[in-house]
Amino acid sequence: MRNIGKSYKEVIALNDISFDVADGELFGLIGPDGAGKTTLFRILCTLIVPDQGEARVRGLDVVEDFRSIRKSIGYMPGRFxxxxxxxxxxxxxxxxxxxxxxxxxxxxxxxxxxxxLEPFKQRLAGDLSGGMKQKLALCCALIHKPEVLFLDEPTTGVDAVSRKEFWQMLKRLKKDGLAILVSTPYMDEAALCDRIALMQNGRILDINTPQKISEEFVGVLYAVKSSRVYDLLIALRAHPLVLSCYAFGEYLHVTLAKSEDSKELESHLQNQGFSDLKIHLVTPGIENVFMQLLQQTDEK
Amino acid sequence: MKEHPAISANNLTRKFGSFIATNAISFEVKKGEIFGFLGANGAGKTTAMRMLCGLLAPTSGSATVAGYDVASYPEKVKQHIGYMSQKFSLYEDLTVKENFLFYGGVYGLRRKEILLRLNDMLKRLDLVHALNTRVGELPLGWKQKLSFSLAMLHQPEIIFLDEPTGGVDPITRRKFWDLIYEAAHQGVTIFVTTHYMDEAEYCDRVSIMVNGVIEALDSPENLRSKYQAETMDAVFQELARGTITL
Structure with missing residues (x-):
């Protein structure tokens, strides 16, 4: 893809998107609704035409050679x-x-x-659970032996167990040499891709391996915990040394400029009466970096 | 008056033909508690939730919500609860103000009262400028906040949230949880379903449904220690794995 752009009236759905996906690569588009993921899939699957730029799938142009492309790709749209x-x-x-x-x-x-699925092969597709529907849709996208697989949010609304199974299947398919472009709003799935693009409002904020992206975090990250979660959240956000503070699973994640600040913060909180305080340094993940990038774009 | 639990289910059961969707579940939710209601697709969560909201009659067993029996007084239950889901929320072709006037009217609130509360909510959400905007034109994150406020408009004791945070970015998702914490802090009981396992950690207590029964119910901390797991995701995987999800 080179400089792909697409607008709907005054809304810019995609803005100057360029990247490549290699054979046997599992590439993730990570971003919320409205980031432009589905528009990008539709362009690559030759269902809509870009306003700017050019895109090729297995060397074939998405506009000129759409008929040949359609034979060699598998597409699983977001809606069942x-x-x-x-x-x-x-x-x-x-x-x-x-x-x-x-x-x-x-x-x-x-x-x-x-x-x-075979035990239920006589069942109507409409009567399957979310996880089973996704498995059937994947089978239907694979049955003609495609060379590239496009999966638009295959795991949205699917429970955590079925999601894990689905990703194990993708890993196996990748081993067979299939190139896979997959989008997801779940950050834990991003870590399972070879490379990811973080998207927001039609733009790519970052593109790299999950490992490299995790290393881009600016500042130091601490996990903080107390039984009075809501009070702790308010206290942390009010503190001048705290650059950001968000709930993160069991803990609150707090970004500080430098590790020396943590001592001061800890004693401040103890003075505020948080007697059961737990605080420790944590390694930032993709979600932390993505949140930091989103915060920067908001401020601009 | 004796303080009643926000929700109390007693062998609550629902069958569809020979299929038992919800199988004799019993639990209590305290006032002001954030209660996470988890389970795999098809585990029976939606059926249980519909019974608790007075939308579906139990086959056997009973439940009280806000002190009212769901089978005998479903309309009373509906008046005392708020409900928000990703699918059912606001009318896209009405403005924010029109949506609130409509729903407020349904709950029998006076126009003046509705506008007063709406104004107050928009101020706190920093969305005053959106008052006369058609909902269809708003970003998803704003819509979710507004749906939540709308569900709180008639000041219910309990609010049911069915996968409220799907499809938004990680910051918007957390800002939504700030609203939940705030409501719980004010004494509102929160009953929430989610597929995000990190959100399970934000709950005071969590139940995990497997094939129609509640397989586990405790605080996230106790569940993690009981199943010797580091995260709620691992607990969920342990309990729900190997079950057939249809």
Missing amino acids: SLYQDLTVQENLEFFATIFGTTIEQNYHLVRDIYTQ
């Missing part, structure tokens, strides 16, 4: 797009047939996933 009134098996047969193949011919590609 299978036929709800067809059974599990009928859906898969349908997708195989329109791509001129059969389930038997490419069964090896979907075997791991489809074996979990």
